[in-house]
Amino acid sequence: MLDGFKNLVYYKRRIVHGLNSVLYINRSFRCFRKYALALPFPMLLQIQTQSLCNGQCPICPHPALRGTQEQGIMTQELFEKIVHQAAREPLLSCLCFTLQNEPLLDKRIFQWIKHFKALNQKKTAILTTNGELISEFSFQEIIQSQVDILAISLNAHTERTFNIINKGVEYKKVIENIDLLVSHPVMRSKVVLRFVLTKNNEKEIYDAVSFWNRKGVKTKVVDVSNRAGALENYQDYRAARVRGMILSKMKSWVGGFYENNILKQCYRPFYFMNILFNGQVIFCVNDWRRASIMGDSNQSSLRSIWNSNAMNKIRRLVLEEKYAEIVPCGQCKAAIKR
DSSP states (O other), X not given: OHHHHHHHHHHHHHXXXXXXXXXXXXXXXXXXXXXXXXXXXXXXXXXXXXXXXXXXXXXXXHHHHGGGSOOOBOOHHHHHHXXXXXXXXXXXXXEESOSSSOGGGSXXXXXXXXXXXXHOTTSEEEEEEOSTTGGGSOHHHXXXXXXXXEEEEOOOSSHHHHHHHSTTSOHHHHHXXXXXXXXXXXXXXXXXXXXXXXXXXXXXXXXXXXXXXXXXXXXXXXXXXXXXXXXXXXXXXXXXXXXXXXXXXXXXXXXXXXXXHTOSSOOGXXXXXXXXXXXXXXXXXXXXXXXXXXXXXXXXXXXXXXXXXXXXXXXXXXXXXXXXXXXXXXXXXXXXXX
């Protein structure tokens, strides 16, 4: 009964967040059309405290790109600068401690989440992980961090399918970690299991979601993405029933409906901000090749980067639906499908 109540509260929060996202995006679009400026600050900020990942997942560009790019860890000084700005911004709703990486490779991660929450309890702290390294942290450390949502990318219901999609990650260890988390009265309410719908798992996604929901665990299903052209052989992974009956039953969040059925232009440059480990700001989470750097948070404030000439030039092109003129939007399925 208690689990059912907590899940109801969670899904109510998702609906409220979805409505707030809709309002924010509408305001951001209107503001830009009128003043050629976005709202003063994003609603969601994503930071990459370190750039590596322990997985080899074929639905992710990281394995193919990591050897071609600078890798590293964020300095304490830069982190402090970012979170002190973020914590005092009234428009910011969420800080996500994941960006094109596996955040649990950073041993500081829960201490850093704790520091951010200490600055502003009202902001939501989200961490998304493949789940393999959770056991390297104590429950005490995780709980004391006050992380609001701990999302685990499970992506499968069977070990065979898991090994196809989540290559390099140990299935048994992930399941053990999930079982440990959901057995804990505090952590159970924070865990969300994520499933990326692909050709490999589409036949078992419904069973997976049903199984975990019966255990009182929250779930979320999203489409596989071509990551703005960075994911090679994207069509090989795309499920035949994308946006079909199964997905529509499990993705009822008002924000998701708004994004997929009402918006004519891509909302991401008007909503998200993404900071790499070295302080560089990429204009989109899907800019895996770091092709469009908007500024450097070591040298400039987040506000000034958010409404910089570079960002606003992209926003103008988005409103005009000139995606082909934006790197890498011209190859992004999320943009050109609109």
